[in-house]
Every structure is written in structure tokens, then in C-alpha cells.
Amino acid sequence: MLSKSQISFVKSLHQKKYRRENGLFLVEGIKSIKEFIQSSYQIHTIFYTTEQREVLPQLPANINLFEVNNAELAKISTLQTPQGFMALVYIPKNKSVSTESLANQFTLVLDGVQDPGNMGTIIRTADWFGFKQIICSEDTVEAYNPKTVQATMGSLARVNISYVNLLDFISESKIPVFGALLEGKSIYKIDWKKEGLIILGNEGKGITQEVISKVNQPVTIPNFGEAESLNVAVSAAIFCSEIRRTKN
Amino acid sequence: MLSKSQISFVKSLHQKKYRRENGLFLVEGIKSIKEFIQSSYQIHTIFYTTEQREVLPQLPANINLFEVNNAELAKISTLQTPQGFMALVYIPKNKSVSTESLANQFTLVLDGVQDPGNMGTIIRTADWFGFKQIICSEDTVEAYNPKTVQATMGSLARVNISYVNLLDFISESKIPVFGALLEGKSIYKIDWKKEGLIILGNEGKGITQEVISKVNQPVTIPNFGEAESLNVAVSAAIFCSEIRRTKN
Numbered sequence: 001m002l003s004k005s006q007i008s009f010v011k012s013l014h015q016k017k018y019r020r021e022n023g024l025f026l027v028e029g030i031k032s033i034k035e036f037i038q039s040s041y042q043i044h045t046i047f048y049t050t051e052q053r054e055v056l057p058q059l060p061a062n063i064n065l066f067e068v069n070n071a072e073l074a075k076i077s078t079l080q081t082p083q084g085f086m087a088l089v090y091i092p093k094n095k096s097v098s099t100e101s102l103a104n105q106f107t108l109v110l111d112g113v114q115d116p117g118n119m120g121t122i123i124r125t126a127d128w129f130g131f132k133q134i135i136c137s138e139d140t141v142e143a144y145n146p147k148t149v150q151a152t153m154g155s156l157a158r159v160n161i162s163y164v165n166l167l168d169f170i171s172e173s174k175i176p177v178f179g180a181l182l183e184g185k186s187i188y189k190i191d192w193k194k195e196g197l198i199i200l201g202n203e204g205k206g207i208t209q210e211v212i213s214k215v216n217q218p219v220t221i222p223n224f225g226e227a228e229s230l231n232v233a234v235s236a237a238i239f240c241s242e243i244r245r246t247k248n
Numbered sequence: 249m250l251s252k253s254q255i256s257f258v259k260s261l262h263q264k265k266y267r268r269e270n271g272l273f274l275v276e277g278i279k280s281i282k283e284f285i286q287s288s289y290q291i292h293t294i295f296y297t298t299e300q301r302e303v304l305p306q307l308p309a310n311i312n313l314f315e316v317n318n319a320e321l322a323k324i325s326t327l328q329t330p331q332g333f334m335a336l337v338y339i340p341k342n343k344s345v346s347t348e349s350l351a352n353q354f355t356l357v358l359d360g361v362q363d364p365g366n367m368g369t370i371i372r373t374a375d376w377f378g379f380k381q382i383i384c385s386e387d388t389v390e391a392y393n394p395k396t397v398q399a400t401m402g403s404l405a406r407v408n409i410s411y412v413n414l415l416d417f418i419s420e421s422k423i424p425v426f427g428a429l430l431e432g433k434s435i436y437k438i439d440w441k442k443e444g445l446i447i448l449g450n451e452g453k454g455i456t457q458e459v460i461s462k463v464n465q466p467v468t469i470p471n472f473g474e475a476e477s478l479n480v481a482v483s484a485a486i487f488c489s490e491i492r493r494t495k496n
Contacts, residue, residue, distance in 0.1 A: 117365060121479045121481075121482060124475050124478070124479060124482075125475075125478060125479070125482050126473075127473045127474055127475035128469075128471055128472070128473050128475040128477075128478050129471075129472045129473055130472035130473035131473070132473075151479075153475065153476070153477070154475075154476075155474075155475045158473070158474055158475075188493045221376075221489065222492070223376055223377075224376070224377045224378035224492050225374075225375045225376050225377055225378035225379070225380075225406070226375055226403075226406055227372050227373075227375035227376040227401065227402075227403045227406075228401070228402075229376075229401070230372070230373060230376050230485075231369045231372060231373070231399075231481070233369075233479070233481075233482065234369060234372075234373050234481065234482065234485040237478075237482040237485055237486060238485060238486065238489045241469065241486045241489065241490075242489075244470070244472050245436045
């Protein structure tokens with residue numbers, strides 16, 4: 001049985017402000033929660049419904065466990081159809097990423113992506129294609145937004161997300177900077193060589209002018225029809241696919 | 249000034265049942281509405297806010313025009329931030345597609361895709377890559393769902409969507425049937441030849457067993473990391489990209 005203050009505490013974590021204040025975010029569904037248990041993330045609490053008790057895996061002793069009923073879970077869930085389990089997970093410290101650590105690999109860089117679903121899909125896609133690190137501008141949507149977490153389908157547990165001053169970060173980097181732009185060299189003709197940053201911009205405005213000025217190689221996905229642009233998660237996926245196709 | 253019955257009529261079109269009954273769907277934002285005006289779709293009514301009056305394009309005489317205030321538009325809009333314009337557009341008749349008409353080209357086929365955002369992104373991506381027709385199983389999400397329409401960013405005006413009995417349709421088809429599956433030949437090694445159906449399945453369950461039995465060539469997007477699967481709109485995009493990369 002959850003107290004009123006427990007309910008209001010968990011509900012507060014639906015909002016970014018309180019996630020930041022408390023250093024906690026929400027993960028729903030046992031499949032995703034298991035991915036976080038097996039990762040370097042620390043779990044604070046798991047809520048599970050009585051009927052799901054037997055599905056509960058063996059857990060480290062430092063995780064709080066609360067049995068709740070369906071009505072209680074519905075109150076604290078961010079989903080229309082709650083999935084029997086919800087975990088409060090500690091937000092990891094924003095690890096600083098040295099530009100040197102990105103040598104000899106390809107790294108996605110997000111400049112102001114705003115939609116939580118797009119962000120989550122990009123993280124899931126990066127995980128599929130084996131990209132372990134995503135660098136984000138400070139105004140990119142929070143990776144711990146419940147919609148983002150949901151869309152990653154557990155991949156957030158495996159892909160490192162860092163928020164940085166993008167302009168400084170790129171300026172310090174010594175590896176090639178590829179930018180996803182509407183005008184540039186065809187992505188099918190790029191010689192990726194051995195390393196690079198792949199910059200993807202905001203859904204409406206694209207990459208900011210300042211960041212564009214740091215791009216060494218504008219890259220475009222050729223348009224064979226009439227749409228004006230591609231969804232940013234779709235663009236990211238085609239970049240990941242092309243890099244793996246040609247570099248493996 | 250909208251009457252109560254006008255407001256409740258437009259609001260009813262937020263629901264599939266009433267879209268079907270009335271043969272109308274909603275398009276918001278002047279950019280998308282312009283795409284439908286220039287297409288073969290017929291527009292029933294355009295609502296515009298007073299401050300947007302000057303943005304209004306020249307319109308055919310058979311379109312009803314209603315000036316509304318921001319509060320009225322907020323009442324009938326499906327968006328949290330209404331975009332100054334909303335159109336009621338006639339749903340076209342579900343045109344029958346002959347399997348012969350799909351010779352010498354590649355066509356996306358959706359088997360039970362459920363998420364309106366994924367559906368919209370697939371339509372937008374198909375438009376970008378010049379795929380003019382999408383075939384859907386009868387249980388695929390409705391293309392006229394407001395979230396789908398929004399995610400297409402106007403591309404719905406250019407891509408034909410047909411709902412069919414998928415098993416019958418594929419059985420009658422004489423062109424190769426490629427299926428997006430977790431096990432199959434690497435998408436990077438496919439010889440697409442000149443034509444084919446590209447089957448993409450439901451978000452959770454994939455392609456149905458009956459339809460899998462009709463697949464001639466299972467195709468997989470190689471996994472270089474640890475995610476269990478890719479988002480279906482991402483998979484669709486990588487199929488479209490690979491076909492255009494190798495066939496153009």
C-alpha cells in the first residue's frame with residue numbers, strides 16, 4: 001500500500017525539474033528494468049503488482065521493493081497501460097567525455113533534438129548498430145524523459161549519453177566532423193575513413209549555424225521523391241547503417 | 249464564431265469511428281494543408297485564425313472557409329499548440345490495387361503496424377525515397393489518424409495508402425516477396441533485381457506467421473550491438489535507403 005506522499009513523490013518524477021532535484025528517473029516494464037539491473041545503473045526502488053510477484057527476478061539487497069495493486073500502479077505510471085513494474089533508477093552523473101576518447105570510432109552528436117520519442121529511437125538504433133556513446137548539446141531533450149526511456153526499449157542502459165557545450169566540444173576535437181545536411185556529398189559516396197563525429201540537428205531548424213561552421217564534410221541522404229526532409233531518427237539510422245555497411 | 253454543434257462535429261473527427269462515418273479527416277498547419285490542396289485530395293473546410301487570414305492562399309471556390317479565434321481553434325485542434333489552420337479533408341475511397349500494377353518497382357507492405365507515429369514516419373520516408381504506394385493489412389493503423397497525418401509532414405498527400413487482405417494480395421502477386429526479419433540474408437548483400445514487395449511487421453509481434461510463409465527472401469539488418477530489435481519506421485527507412493542506393 002503506497003502512502004499519499006509516496007504517490008506524489010513518484011508522480012513528481014514525471015517532471016524534469018523533480019527528476020533533476022532527486023537524481024532519479026522512471027523505467028517501466030520488467031524487460032527494460034532487467035536491462036538496467038544488469039547495467040552500471042543503480043536501482044533505487046522497484047514497484048510491482050501482486051500478480052507479477054512471481055516474475056520478479058533475483059535482486060541485489062540494496063533495492064527497495066514495494067508490492068502495489070493495479071490502481072496504485074496506474075496512479076504513478078506514465079503509461080496509459082501500465083506494465084506491472086516500475087523502477088526508480090538513479091540518474092548517473094554527467095560524465096565528461098574527452099574528445100581523445102572518441103578517436104578511431106564514429107560517434108553520434110545531437111544538436112538540439114527536441115522530441116523525446118526521436119531521442120529514444122536514436123538511442124535504440126545506436127545500440128543496435130554498436131555505437132556506445134552519444135554526445136548531446138545542452139538544449140537536447142533529456143535522455144531520462146519517460147517517453148525517451150520507453151522508446152529506447154532498454155537500450156538506454158547500454159548507451160552512454162553526455163550533455164556538453166557542443167561548440168567547445170567540437171572545437172577541441174581533432175577527428176573529422178560529418179554533418180547531416182540537406183546539401184552535401186551523397187551519403188552513399190562518403191569515404192568514412194576510421195573515425196568521426198556525426199552531427200544531427202533539431203527537428204525543425206536542423207543544425208545550428210555555429211555548429212555548421214565546424215562541419216568538415218556536409219553529408220546528405222539523396223532525395224528521390226518530394227518530401228522536404230526526413231525525420232531525425234530516420235536520418236540517424238541511415239547514417240549508422242551506412243557507416244556499418246562500409247566499415248565492417 | 250463556431251456553433252456548439254460545429255465544435256462537437258469537428259471534435260468527433262478526432263475519433264476513427266466518426267472519421268469513417270463522415271468520410272473526413274483533419275489536417276493541421278498551413279504547410280501540410282497546402283500539400284493537400286495541391287494533391288488529388290478534396291478539401292471540405294478550412295478553419296483559420298483571424299491573425300492568420302493574410303497567410304491564406306488562393307483557394308478553389310468549393311472549399312468552405314471559417315474564421316475562428318484562438319480559443320475556438322484550441323477546442324477543435326488535436327494539438328497542444330494549434331498551428332493557426334485546420335482543414336477537414338475527404339478520405340479518398342480505398343482504391344483497389346492490382347498486383348500487376350506493382351511490377352517493375354518496389355513497394356512497402358505493412359503487416360499490422362500499430363503506432364500512428366511510426367505509420368506517419370514510414371509515409372514521410374517513403375515519399376523522400378520516391379515510393380509512391382504503401383499496401384497495408386486491414387489491421388494496420390489508419391493513415392488518417394491525426395497523429396499519423398501530423399507525422400507525415402504533408403507526405404500523406406503524395407503517397408497512396410491501400411488497405412487489403414494481405415494474405416490474398418501477396419498470394420496473387422507474382423513479384424518477389426522480401427520480409428524484414430531478425431534472421432535472413434544481410435540487407436547489404438541482397439540483389440534486389442527489379443521489383444518486389446517489402447514486408448514490415450507489427451512493432452511487438454513482427455510479421456504474422458501466415459504472411460511469413462509467403463516470404464521468398466528473408467532479409468535482416470545486421471546487428472552490431474545489443475538491442476533486440478529496431479523500431480519499424482527505422483527498419484523501413486533502411487530498406488528504402490538500401491534499395492535506392494543499389495538501384496539508382
